[in-house]
Amino acid sequence: MQxxxxxxxEMLKDPAVRAEYERIEREEMPMLDAILNARAEAGLTQAQVAERMGTQAPAVARLENALVTGKHSPSMATLQKYAAALGKRLEVRFI
Incomplete structure (x- = not known):
């Protein structure tokens, strides 16, 4: 058993899988880290963030998970609400 x-x-031996893994690691993980770090700094749970956003905790969980899975890209409006719930503002930069 593996x-x-x-x-x-074993999966990373497949070039397509490796390319997607590296893309996620390069592009999406830093965004997720920033979001989770901001929530931790604010000392808030997903439920507390959801309440401040006027939504439910599962929606916040999906938002945070979306950055890992790539299944759904949150809108700028949603990210702005999330940032405001943490007492922060959203800033997007091209580097």
Missing amino acids: THEQFIQ
């Missing part, structure tokens, strides 16, 4: 790490290493 361990999780062995399974990942």
Whole structure:
């Protein structure tokens, strides 16, 4: 039986899988880290952020998860609401 790490290493041998993994690591993980760090700095749970945004906790969980899965890209309006709920503002930069 394979361990999780062995399974990942096996999957990464596929060039398409490796390319997507590297894209997520390069493009999406920094955004997720920024969002999760901002929420941690604010000392808020997903439920508390949701209440401040006028939504439900599962919506906040989906928002945070979307940046990892790439299944859904949150709108700028949603990200602005999230930032405001944390007492922050959204800034988008091209580097």
